[in-house]
């Protein structure tokens with residue numbers, strides 16, 4: 181079945197969903213502004229500094245990854261490389277089969293990389309019970325839905341919808357009180373944490389200097405997912421590196437401020453490997469999957485800057501298209517402006533040529549991006565690639581336009597005939613008039629005025 185374009189999907193979104201997405205994204209955007217301007221004296225200079233650090237990572241990715249791998253191994257972390265989604269899923273399954281030959285519960289912390297490789301589906305097919313433990317992701321899972329925001333997966337849902345889902349799943353009588361819903365999820369998930377043999381997480385930052393894996397969160401579920409089970413598997417995109425520990429001070433504040441308007445997230449986990457001999461708890465094994473899945477290709481191409489992304493979601497919150505269409509329109513774990521670039525850059529522009537058009541090019545996404553990714557420029561590159569490859573038809577007949585504009589005579593004739601445009605029937609005109617009226621000519625034309633001015 182052909183997937184609807186972002187524009188087509190946006191027309192089908194209910195007013196309630198648009199209201200939910202708008203309310204939360206507006207709130208997050210204004211919280212971001214206050215938090216960042218309070219945290220940094222010169223926000224622009226800070227963003228430049230962050231972009232330079234991420235560029236340094238991309239310029240030296242091979243060396244830094246080698247250093248990171250070595251340090252991780254010295255810390256007792258078992259490192260595996262995955263060139264694509266299939267090999268990542270295969271390697272994770274092998275670890276799971278070894279740790280729990282009879283299957284069982286796997287608790288999962290929120291992770292975009294695992295969404296990208298559709299890990300849950302593979303684990304479930306192999307007989308494991310995968311339980312998402314982030315509250316938003318848990319609701320997505322029980323509703324058989326998809327996350328529609330990088331940071332706030334259920335931005336599209338109202339409290340009452342969540343209350344109904346909990347009631348349906350037998351998590352108590354209906355309520356839409358957020359605290360009560362959170363307590364019920366907490367009680368339900370506690371048993372899962374106790375029973376799980378394996379915990380899976382993503383990685384917010386990997387520190388090349390020390391081999392530490394950094395996770396940030398607000399609910400405490402990542403902590404439990406990575407420490408209660410005997411085996412922790414972390415899945416990390418290869419671009420998520422920072423060169424040194426000292427870079428964390430900047431990036432933790434930038435990420436928290438840009439994502440949720442916090443000075444710092446409630447929990448920051450610095451994972452240095454499995455439990456030591458003298459430690460009473462923590463995982464016995466930590467495995468790190470370094471995921472490429474198209475990133476090396478992006479590194480050497482025209483969309484390289486998108487690999488600076490730290491997945492804060494600020495560009496989604498500010499984007500007028502995202503606010504109207506919601507994250508589901510992008511049909512990918514990565515939605516909004518970052519998704520419009522990252523999706524086609526990872527999977528090929530042929531698969532979703534409409535994504536590059538899902539932007540007004542207003543530039544707000546670049547303005548709010550903590551690592552100054554020039555998203556509008558990258559979208560224009562994508563549009564160009566899509567047209568050159570013939571996967572989208574140029575909506576404007578530029579060939580005809582150039583015939584009219586490269587001759588003074590034809591241009592003047594065209595201007596004379598312009599008032600008759602109202603009588604012409606053309607699909608492009610019909611599409612325009614669905615939303616706007618064609619302007620009517622007013623007053624004298626410029627050439628007439630110019631000739632008569634002396």
Ligand code: SF4
Nearest residue numbers: 489490492493495549
């Ligand atoms: S592109 Fe920039 S603003 Fe958007 S999620 Fe990534 S880091 Fe955040």
